[in-house]
Amino acid sequence: MTAAVRAVRVPLRARAVIAGAAFAGLVAFTWPFVVAPGRFGSAYAPPLIFGALLVLILAVVVSEIASGGIDAKALAMLGVLSAVNAGLRPLGAGTAGVETVFFLLVLAGRVFGPGFGFTLGCTSLFASALLTGGVGPWMPYQMFGCAFVGLIAGLLPRLGGRAEVLLLAGYGALSGYLFGFLLNLSFWPFSLDPHSSIAYLPGLPFTEQWHRYLLFDLATSLGWDTGRAVTTALAVLLAGPAVLAVFRRAARRAAFEAPVAFVPGTITAAGRSAR
Numbered sequence: 001m002t003a004a005v006r007a008v009r010v011p012l013r014a015r016a017v018i019a020g021a022a023f024a025g026l027v028a029f030t031w032p033f034v035v036a037p038g039r040f041g042s043a044y045a046p047p048l049i050f051g052a053l054l055v056l057i058l059a060v061v062v063s064e065i066a067s068g069g070i071d072a073k074a075l076a077m078l079g080v081l082s083a084v085n086a087g088l089r090p091l092g093a094g095t096a097g098v099e100t101v102f103f104l105l106v107l108a109g110r111v112f113g114p115g116f117g118f119t120l121g122c123t124s125l126f127a128s129a130l131l132t133g134g135v136g137p138w139m140p141y142q143m144f145g146c147a148f149v150g151l152i153a154g155l156l157p158r159l160g161g162r163a164e165v166l167l168l169a170g171y172g173a174l175s176g177y178l179f180g181f182l183l184n185l186s187f188w189p190f191s192l193d194p195h196s197s198i199a200y201l202p203g204l205p206f207t208e209q210w211h212r213y214l215l216f217d218l219a220t221s222l223g224w225d226t227g228r229a230v231t232t233a234l235a236v237l238l239a240g241p242a243v244l245a246v247f248r249r250a251a252r253r254a255a256f257e258a259p260v261a262f263v264p265g266t267i268t269a270a271g272r273s274a275r
Contacts, residue, residue, distance in 0.1 A: 018119075106175060121144075121151070141182070152178075177228075
């Protein structure tokens with residue numbers, strides 16, 4: 001049985017930056033539930049503010065990791081997988097919910113770790129947006145949605161063999177719904193007449209606001225998200241074992257290791273104490 005080894009180790013400072021970015025992303029998605037009505041003077045101000053913050057935070061995350069959190073070989077792998085995902089995405093184009101990028105995010109996050117998965121989700125969607133001309137106010141939210149998919153994949157329990165593939169297929173299906181659930185939050189407050197029973201209505205108690213959103217999500221995107229979930233689960237079941245083997249073989253050959261400074265009492269790359 002092959003244990004799920006984190007091939008790319010992200011140092012503590014970069015992990016803290018990623019954790020902060022993930023928290024900011026959650027706030028950006030869930031602002032309708034946490035921002036008091038009229039606090040920003042306009043219903044359109046929060047997403048604009050949070051969108052600008054997302055772009056800034058993503059830049060910080062990528063620069064932090066590139067500045068020493070991941071070595072050159074891991075950065076090369078990140079670039080290759082981002083390009084592959086950017087090329088795969090137009091094949092599905094979201095038709096009937098079919099998406100061709102999530103299974104690669106799930107598998108890469110599983111093998112290379114949560115930090116790598118988070119960054120890959122961001123860079124994949126950024127590259128795809130540039131390739132397809134899909135740059136717009138929705139892009140930071142899509143980037144963060146995919147980043148969460150890769151991040152959680154790297155945090156799944158360690159299993160091996162067929163059990164691991166089934167776990168990843170189940171998570172792949174769940175991630176299809178998770179992505180849709182998060183992305184709907186980015187436009188729900190502006191998409192319906194306020195008099196609708198499923199529209200966002202500032203000032204409502206959290207429980208009622210949550211109930212409205214659940215109904216909105218079920219009514220508008222359940223079928224679309226189901227297509228994404230089924231596509232991802234099938235892709236993981238069919239191609240997952242081979243892709244996992246390729247990723248792990250590449251990780252073993254590359255021997256990814258973030259560059260570290262010589263500190264007395266630490267373990268060097270050769271495995272001996274630096275004392």
